[in-house]
Amino acid sequence: MTPESLIRAFQEVLGEAHVLTEAADQAPYLVEWRDRFKGSTPMVLRPGSTAEVAACMKLADAHDVAIVPQGGNTGLVGGQIPKNGESEVVLSLSRLNKIRSVDPLGRTMTVEAGTILQTIHERAEEHDLIFPLTLGAQGSCQIGGNIATNAGGTAVLSYGNTRELVLGLEVVLANGDVWEGLRTLRKDNTGYDLKQLFIGSEGTLGIITAATLRLFTKPSAVEVALCGLDSPHQALSLLSVAQKHAGHMVTGFELLPQVGMQFSVKHQGNARYPMSEEHPWYVLLELSCGSKDIDLASLTEAIFEEAFEEELLNDAVLAQSTTQADDFWRLRHGMSEVQKCEGGSIKHDVSVPVVEVPAFLDEAIAAVEAFVPGCRPVPFGHMGDGNIHFNISQPVGVDKQAFLAQWDAVNEVVHGIVAKYGGSISAEHGIGVLKRDLLPGVKSPVEMAMMRAIKQTLDPKGLLNPGRVL
Numbered sequence: 001m002t003p004e005s006l007i008r009a010f011q012e013v014l015g016e017a018h019v020l021t022e023a024a025d026q027a028p029y030l031v032e033w034r035d036r037f038k039g040s041t042p043m044v045l046r047p048g049s050t051a052e053v054a055a056c057m058k059l060a061d062a063h064d065v066a067i068v069p070q071g072g073n074t075g076l077v078g079g080q081i082p083k084n085g086e087s088e089v090v091l092s093l094s095r096l097n098k099i100r101s102v103d104p105l106g107r108t109m110t111v112e113a114g115t116i117l118q119t120i121h122e123r124a125e126e127h128d129l130i131f132p133l134t135l136g137a138q139g140s141c142q143i144g145g146n147i148a149t150n151a152g153g154t155a156v157l158s159y160g161n162t163r164e165l166v167l168g169l170e171v172v173l174a175n176g177d178v179w180e181g182l183r184t185l186r187k188d189n190t191g192y193d194l195k196q197l198f199i200g201s202e203g204t205l206g207i208i209t210a211a212t213l214r215l216f217t218k219p220s221a222v223e224v225a226l227c228g229l230d231s232p233h234q235a236l237s238l239l240s241v242a243q244k245h246a247g248h249m250v251t252g253f254e255l256l257p258q259v260g261m262q263f264s265v266k267h268q269g270n271a272r273y274p275m276s277e278e279h280p281w282y283v284l285l286e287l288s289c290g291s292k293d294i295d296l297a298s299l300t301e302a303i304f305e306e307a308f309e310e311e312l313l314n315d316a317v318l319a320q321s322t323t324q325a326d327d328f329w330r331l332r333h334g335m336s337e338v339q340k341c342e343g344g345s346i347k348h349d350v351s352v353p354v355v356e357v358p359a360f361l362d363e364a365i366a367a368v369e370a371f372v373p374g375c376r377p378v379p380f381g382h383m384g385d386g387n388i389h390f391n392i393s394q395p396v397g398v399d400k401q402a403f404l405a406q407w408d409a410v411n412e413v414v415h416g417i418v419a420k421y422g423g424s425i426s427a428e429h430g431i432g433v434l435k436r437d438l439l440p441g442v443k444s445p446v447e448m449a450m451m452r453a454i455k456q457t458l459d460p461k462g463l464l465n466p467g468r469v470l
Helices: 003-014 023-029 050-062 117-125 143-148 232-249 258-267 296-309 322-333 337-342 354-371 400-404 407-420 436-442 445-458
Strands: 067-070 089-092 099-103 108-112 166-172 178-181 207-214 221-229 250-257 281-289 315-318 349-351 376-382 387-393
Touching (some): 050 067, 067 143, 067 207, 099 117, 221 232, 221 296, 232 296, 232 354, 250 322, 258 337, 281 296, 354 387, 354 407
Antiparallel strands (some): 166 178, 221 315
């Protein structure tokens, strides 16, 4: 078929209004928020149901059309952007945004892939429940994309990655077949757990159209504190103290550097330092529980008392209201975005064993400062689960593009140290295009062969997100 006849064929499936061919209409789908990846496409498809997604894939399969599934377009590794000059068609899931059902007693919610994460939070809260996946982009990211990338977030320490929060999936396969796997069972040992193939597959094996999610009891009490300290080594010891006193009730433990805090206060509207003095490092600590019989305030006080006795803390501020707690979290959630205001930023989403985080940071910070004199390392993130966003802001006054041209060389420095500590080059953002060529260097030949075999079985023509991950 000619490009024009193919467009008409998709219009017959979706209606003319939902096959976008004009540049102005396509623009929001062709660039990611960091402007690192930009693409082009002959059309953007906007199906409104699982049946329409299936019809699109049957048509794509019949005419060998490459499809790039896209959710809220908040991904950070380029997997959702069509590549220039390769005639890849974007399939947006944004219109599949219904919450199909909520079961408060069974603590499940079944939602379509285009549902905004914040909407899921709000619907769960109507039933005094929570969906614990919490991200800085939760006002715009969509649950299908969260599942396709196995998103992490700030609550992994207590609740796990997205992989642990999904009970069932509905998936459209490359040939247009629909796998109806929206089960609510907590236990099901009838063969392979197929949903796990699609969680974290970044749209390369199938298109997630709906999911059944696990909900949890809404905490009856929450304590949030910002702690000032001298080093990540002290932060690791503080984590041990907190878990000794509060165990699984430690639901957040985020490490923040002084320079990151400075960026957040400088560039976030109405932000201010919660403490009278600045400190080299900070920990954002959250405790929460669902039992009214537990005195979280006393637990927090006991943590602080032991931490000060062991000289782990310089200062600590306990949020006195929900508003103040939200302000503390806003400083953390905005830390990646405010780096834009400081020029170019070379970013890494890495993980190492929790016990190795301080040593990794010592070595990696020294290495990048030696490699790029004057650069400003901004490592922050989920210390409680070993995931650090090791970002590096450009030296003041240097050319942004000249700094960003060193991206691959700086990656090599940082990833080499990650490997030394037995870590991962992608903790929660995925592989996409950005890290695809790095994957064979961190996966064994056996692992790569297994992954390719799965891809060949489920997408033999290579039509789903080609060139991503593999």
